[in-house]
Amino acid sequence: MSKTLDTPLTSAEFAAEVECGAPSLREVFARHLGTVWRIARAFGVPADDADDVAQEVFLVVHRRLHTFQPSRSLPAWLFGITRNVVLMRRRAHTRRERRLSAVEPPLPPREPEASFELRQAAAFMQEFLDGLDEDKRMVFLLADIEGLTASEIAEALEIPLGTVFSRLRAARLKLEQFSQRLRARSLRRPHDR
Numbered sequence: 001m002s003k004t005l006d007t008p009l010t011s012a013e014f015a016a017e018v019e020c021g022a023p024s025l026r027e028v029f030a031r032h033l034g035t036v037w038r039i040a041r042a043f044g045v046p047a048d049d050a051d052d053v054a055q056e057v058f059l060v061v062h063r064r065l066h067t068f069q070p071s072r073s074l075p076a077w078l079f080g081i082t083r084n085v086v087l088m089r090r091r092a093h094t095r096r097e098r099r100l101s102a103v104e105p106p107l108p109p110r111e112p113e114a115s116f117e118l119r120q121a122a123a124f125m126q127e128f129l130d131g132l133d134e135d136k137r138m139v140f141l142l143a144d145i146e147g148l149t150a151s152e153i154a155e156a157l158e159i160p161l162g163t164v165f166s167r168l169r170a171a172r173l174k175l176e177q178f179s180q181r182l183r184a185r186s187l188r189r190p191h192d193r
Helices: 012-018 024-040 046-066 074-102 114-129 134-145 148-156 161-192
Strands: none
Touching: 024 046, 024 114, 024 161, 114 134, 114 161, 134 148, 134 161, 148 161
């Protein structure tokens, strides 16, 4: 029976060819591509990815063909390389998934109405802040917007802790008054039409 490139070599035949220096990557590829592909599938690699795995396997075979020992089984050698390639791909996939899961998902797009309300709220806050004197504005900004503690604000602004509390209390009172004026204004507008 004559061997064709589609017929897998037995280990003994491959060993005989290696001793003669005859087997080439092309021959190993042609005769064992199906085997490598099936091994990859047996490891759970989806059919769509099995071709990529086989390509990676034969890149390794290309680099390591000169190290193959004829006393070893060629299918077993290919099995080991395929297993290692599949495991490396799984580890890479796991690392990629872990990195992706650490990234916060993007916020869903805002509805135009929500964007309008957000712009209104920002304009409201800016108008309020512009109406405060600088001392109260800085304390209010650091406490209620940036979330610093009173001690941190006192240290940052180099003022006594009691001054921080009194300025913050005054700013919050002004915010309440400002908010009441805006509510009163918005209640009057529908009737003014």
